[in-house]
Amino acid sequence: MVEFLIQGFLLLVFPKDVVSRLFDRSGWDRKQSIFTIVGKLFSLVCLALIVLTSLKVNSGLFIAALVLFCIGVTGLVVAMFNFRNTPSGQPVTRGIYKLSRHPQVFSQIIFLLGICMAIGSWPALFALLLSKFFQHFGILAEEEVCIRRYGESYRAFMERVPRYFLFF
Numbered sequence: 001m002v003e004f005l006i007q008g009f010l011l012l013v014f015p016k017d018v019v020s021r022l023f024d025r026s027g028w029d030r031k032q033s034i035f036t037i038v039g040k041l042f043s044l045v046c047l048a049l050i051v052l053t054s055l056k057v058n059s060g061l062f063i064a065a066l067v068l069f070c071i072g073v074t075g076l077v078v079a080m081f082n083f084r085n086t087p088s089g090q091p092v093t094r095g096i097y098k099l100s101r102h103p104q105v106f107s108q109i110i111f112l113l114g115i116c117m118a119i120g121s122w123p124a125l126f127a128l129l130l131s132k133f134f135q136h137f138g139i140l141a142e143e144e145v146c147i148r149r150y151g152e153s154y155r156a157f158m159e160r161v162p163r164y165f166l167f168f
Contacts, residue, residue: 006073010080018084025141027148032141039134046112046127053119065117072111079103091150093157100165101158102139105132139163 011019025033056062075096082095083104096103109132116125143163146154 006077007080010077014080014084017088021088022083024145027145028138028141032137035134036138036141039131039136039138042127042131042134046116046124046131049121049124049127050112050115050119053121053124055118056120059118059120061117061120065114068114068117069111070114072107072109072114075107075110076104079107091146091154091157093161098161101143101161101163103165105135105139106164 011022025036028036059065078096082097083092086092086094100106109128112128113125116128143154143158147158
């Protein structure tokens, strides 16, 4: 829950134009929007399972889970500040975005994976994986919009930087 409080606080203190850019869905088609909504529903299921399941502090995986959680939260905060510090008419290509085109999404996966490990919940992990599978279509939509908006500079960025750090 700490991550959600941090992210919520940052969204409250960031300028409104930055927040609106973060949640801009213009240019998406119906299928992309529906898949993203389905993904968000699975995110809510994952979150509910996380809230309703106690931590397994004595588990051998707990330390690894805590490390993943901290890495994920740190990555998300850094990515949000990189996004905030990029002028609105430019694609975000600096900071952690030099390593991943979608570091916020990747960081969320990492910290939620850490939480799923810390609570030892296979159903929460399954909901997380389904959530990110469906939300992947939103990521593809964002990239299509960025290509239309920024043209060749974004295509070059896509060729240089993987979508999810070392993957894809």
